[in-house]
Amino acid sequence: MGRKLLTEHVNVEGIETFEVYRKHGGYRAVEKALKTMTPEEVVDEVKKSGLRGRGGAGFPTGMKWSFLAKPEGVPRYLVCNADESEPGTFKDRYLMSKLPHLLIEGMIAGSYALGARTSYIYIRGELLYVLRILEKAIAEAYAAGFLGENILGSGYSLDLYVHPGAGAYICGEETALLESLEGKRGNPRNKPPFPAVQGLYARPTVVNNVESIASVVPILNDGGDEYAKLGVGKSTGTKLFSACGHLNKPGIYELELGLPVEEFIYSDEYCGGIWKGRELKAVVAGGSSVPILPKELILKTAAGENRLMTYESLSDGGFVTGTMLGSGGFIAMDETTCIVKNTWNFSRFYHHESCGQCSPCREGTGWLEKVLHRLEHGHGSMHDIDLVVSVAKQIEGNTICPLGEAAAWPVAAAVRHFRDEFEWHVKHPKEATQPGAVYRGAGVLV
Amino acid sequence: MQPTTAPAKPQFSPAAQAEIKRIISRYPAERSKSALLPLLHIAQAEFGGWVSPEVQDLVAETLNIRPIEVYEVATFYTMYNLKPVGQHVLEICRTGPCMLRGSDELTAHLERLTGAKVGETSPDGHFTLKEVECLAACGFAPVVQVREQYYESLDTPEAVDAMLSELRGQIHRPILPWEETGLPTSLQNN
Ligand SMILES: Cc1cc2nc3c(=O)[nH]c(=O)nc-3n(C[C@H](O)[C@H](O)[C@H](O)COP(=O)(O)O)c2cc1C
Ligand code: SF4
Ligand code: FES
Numbered sequence: 001m002g003r004k005l006l007t008e009h010v011n012v013e014g015i016e017t018f019e020v021y022r023k024h025g026g027y028r029a030v031e032k033a034l035k036t037m038t039p040e041e042v043v044d045e046v047k048k049s050g051l052r053g054r055g056g057a058g059f060p061t062g063m064k065w066s067f068l069a070k071p072e073g074v075p076r077y078l079v080c081n082a083d084e085s086e087p088g089t090f091k092d093r094y095l096m097s098k099l100p101h102l103l104i105e106g107m108i109a110g111s112y113a114l115g116a117r118t119s120y121i122y123i124r125g126e127l128l129y130v131l132r133i134l135e136k137a138i139a140e141a142y143a144a145g146f147l148g149e150n151i152l153g154s155g156y157s158l159d160l161y162v163h164p165g166a167g168a169y170i171c172g173e174e175t176a177l178l179e180s181l182e183g184k185r186g187n188p189r190n191k192p193p194f195p196a197v198q199g200l201y202a203r204p205t206v207v208n209n210v211e212s213i214a215s216v217v218p219i220l221n222d223g224g225d226e227y228a229k230l231g232v233g234k235s236t237g238t239k240l241f242s243a244c245g246h247l248n249k250p251g252i253y254e255l256e257l258g259l260p261v262e263e264f265i266y267s268d269e270y271c272g273g274i275w276k277g278r279e280l281k282a283v284v285a286g287g288s289s290v291p292i293l294p295k296e297l298i299l300k301t302a303a304g305e306n307r308l309m310t311y312e313s314l315s316d317g318g319f320v321t322g323t324m325l326g327s328g329g330f331i332a333m334d335e336t337t338c339i340v341k342n343t344w345n346f347s348r349f350y351h352h353e354s355c356g357q358c359s360p361c362r363e364g365t366g367w368l369e370k371v372l373h374r375l376e377h378g379h380g381s382m383h384d385i386d387l388v389v390s391v392a393k394q395i396e397g398n399t400i401c402p403l404g405e406a407a408a409w410p411v412a413a414a415v416r417h418f419r420d421e422f423e424w425h426v427k428h429p430k431e432a433t434q435p436g437a438v439y440r441g442a443g444v445l446v
Numbered sequence: 447m448q449p450t451t452a453p454a455k456p457q458f459s460p461a462a463q464a465e466i467k468r469i470i471s472r473y474p475a476e477r478s479k480s481a482l483l484p485l486l487h488i489a490q491a492e493f494g495g496w497v498s499p500e501v502q503d504l505v506a507e508t509l510n511i512r513p514i515e516v517y518e519v520a521t522f523y524t525m526y527n528l529k530p531v532g533q534h535v536l537e538i539c540r541t542g543p544c545m546l547r548g549s550d551e552l553t554a555h556l557e558r559l560t561g562a563k564v565g566e567t568s569p570d571g572h573f574t575l576k577e578v579e580c581l582a583a584c585g586f587a588p589v590v591q592v593r594e595q596y597y598e599s600l601d602t603p604e605a606v607d608a609m610l611s612e613l614r615g616q617i618h619r620p621i622l623p624w625e626e627t628g629l630p631t632s633l634q635n636n
Contacts, residue, residue, distance in 0.1 A: 090583055167523045
C-alpha cells in the first residue's frame with residue numbers, strides 16, 4: 001500500500017470529532033501557518049508542492065492562489081467547490097463525511113494564505129446530511145478557537161459557512177457556482193473577468209475543489225518539497241480515485257500518483273479485477289466528461305508503455321489514443337456493456353444539465369441525445385453516426401463554459417474507438433435491440 | 447355567487463424562522479439573496495415536500511426580493527418539487543455508473559412495487575418516483591435518495607424491500623432541515 005496523506009486516519013473511531021482529529025495530529029498545519037508563516041510563505045509551500053487542482057482541470061493550485069487580485073480594503077473570498085456531480089466521482093462526499101475537520105483545517109490555512117475573512121463551502125444540495133456533519137465540525141472548531149475572532153492569538157479572524165446547492169451539475173463550474181451562491185440560477189459567467197479579479201459579489205475569489213484544499217494540510221505539515229517527492233514528474237503527491245462500474249471492489253482509493261492502471265484495476269489491494277470473472281471492455285478514467293478508452297488503450301499507451309495513474313500518462317496520445325485524469329472518477333465497463341447505450345445515457349445527462357444559455361450547447365446536447373437514442377433503439381442510419389461526430393465538433397470551442405466540451409468529447413471518443421459497434425446497431429437493428437444484446441466484435445452476434 | 451375564501455397564507459414555524467435568521471446572518475447584509483437556496487430547502491421541508499407558488503411568494507417576502515427572483519431559481523434546480531408529492535419521494539439515480547449496475551431494473555422493480563410510474567405518485571399517496579442524475583455514490587450503485595437519506599447497493603430484491611418497509615414504517619411528518627439523519631451504510635463501514 002502506498003503512502004496516504006489524506007485518509008491515513010480515516011478508519012479511526014471518532015475521527016469526525018475535533019478531539020480525536022486533534023489527537024491524531026489535526027490542526028497542526030493551521031498552528032504552523034498562523035504562528036510561524038506569513039500568508040506568502042503558505043502560498044510558496046503550496047507552489048513548491050506541485051499540487052494540481054483535484055476538481056478536474058488539474059490547474060496548479062499555488063499558481064492559482066498567486067493570481068488572486070488584492071486591492072486594498074476589498075474583501076476576498078475562498079470558496080470550496082463541494083458540488084461533486086461529475087458522474088463517476090464520489091470522493092469529496094467521502095472525504096467530507098469521514099474527515100470533516102481535514103477540509104475545515106485546509107479552509108483555514110487556505111483562507112489565511114489568501115487573506116479571506118469569510119469563506120464558504122458550496123456543497124451540492126443532495127448532500128444535506130454531509131452539510132450537517134460539516135456544520136457540527138465547524139461549531140467544534142469555533143469552540144476550540146480555530147475559527148472566529150483572533151484565531152490562536154494570531155490576529156487573524158475567519159468565519160466559515162456551508163452553503164447548499166439544490167440539484168444542478170452545472171453549479172460545479174466555478175462561475176455558475178458563484179452565481180448560485182449569490183442566490184441565482186446557475187448560469188456560468190462569461191470570462192474575463194475571471195473569479196480571481198471578480199468572483200463572489202464581484203470580489204476577488206479563489207474556487208478550489210474539496211480535495212485540493214484538504215491536500216494543503218499534509219503539504220504544510222511535511223513541507224511542499226516533501227509532498228513533491230511523492231508521485232511522478234508533474235503529477236505530485238497522492239490523489240483520491242473513486243472507482244465504480246463493473247469492478248469487484250468499487251470504492252475510494254488514495255493512491256500515490258504513478259500506480260500502473262493495470263495494477264489499480266486488477267490488484268486485490270485495489271479494485272480486485274472485473275466482477276463475475278468477466279473481461280474488461282472499456283474505461284472512462286476521469287469522470288464522465290473524459291474520452292472513453294478501450295481495454296488495450298487504457299492498460300497501455302499507443303506506444304506500448306504501461307499506462308500510469310498520472311495526469312501525463314493518462315493523456316498520453318492526446319484524444320486520439322489517450323484520455324484525461326480529470327476528477328479521478330474511474331468507471332470500468334465489462335464485456336457485456338453496450339457502448340452505444342452508455343454514450344446515449346451520458347448524452348442525456350449533459351442535455352439535462354445544460355443551463356441553456358448558449359445555443360451550441362443547448363441545441364447540440366439535445367441533438368446528441370436524440371440521435372444516440374435513435375441509434376441505440378435500432379432506428380439509426382449510417383449517416384447518424386457521422387452526424388453525432390459533427391454535432392460534437394460544432395459544440396467544441398463555441399460555448400461559454402466547458403460543459404459543451406464535456407458533452408462532446410465522450411461522444412467523439414466513443415465513435416472513434418467503437419465505430420463498428422455503432423455500425424452494428426444500424427446494420428442489425430433487430431439483434432441490437434434484443435434485451436441484453438451486446439456486440440462482441442466483427443461477425444459475432446450477442 | 448359563492449363567497450370564496452382565500453387559502454390561508456403559509457407561515458414559517460418559529461423554529462424555521464430562527465433557522466432562517468441564522469442562515470441570513472452568514473452573508474453580507476446587502477447580499478441576503480444568497481440565502482435563497484437554503485431557504486427554499488427549509489420551505490420545501492416545512493410545507494409538505496414541495497414549493498407552491500404561495501410558498502415561493504413567502505420566501506420572496508422573507509428575503510425582501512421580487513417573486514420572479516424566486517420563481518426563476520425554483521424552476522432551475524431539480525431538487526425543488528413544483529407539484530404536490532407523495533409522502534416519500536424516491537429519487538432514483540439513472541446515470542451511467544448506476545445504469546451499469548442495474549438502475550433500469552431497479553426503476554422497473556420500484557414501479558411494480560409502488561404502482562407509480564416515474565414522475566407519478568402511487569395511488570395510496572405513499573411514494574413519488576423521480577429519476578435524478580448522479581448522486582455522487584456511484585461505487586455503491588444503484589442508489590436511491592429519500593429526503594436526506596441515501597439508500598445504496600439496491601441490487602437485490604431484499605435490499606429494495608428493506609428500504610420500502612423502512613419507509614412505510616415512518617410516520618409522515620416533515621423532517622426539518624436542521625434535524626440530523628444517519629450516515630449511509632457505505633460510509634459507516636468503510
Ligand atoms: C460542467 C462543470 C462541472 C464541474 N463540476 C465540478 C465539481 O463538481 N467539483 C469541482 O471541484 N470542480 C468542478 N468543475 C471544475 C471547476 O470549474 C473548477 O475548475 C474547480 O472547482 C477548481 O478547483 P481546483 O483547481 O481545486 O480543481 C466543473 C467544471 C465544469 C465545466
Ligand atoms: S456551455 Fe452549456 S452549460 Fe455552459 S454556459 Fe453554455 S449552455 Fe450553459
Ligand atoms: S451514477 Fe448513480 S450515483 Fe453516480
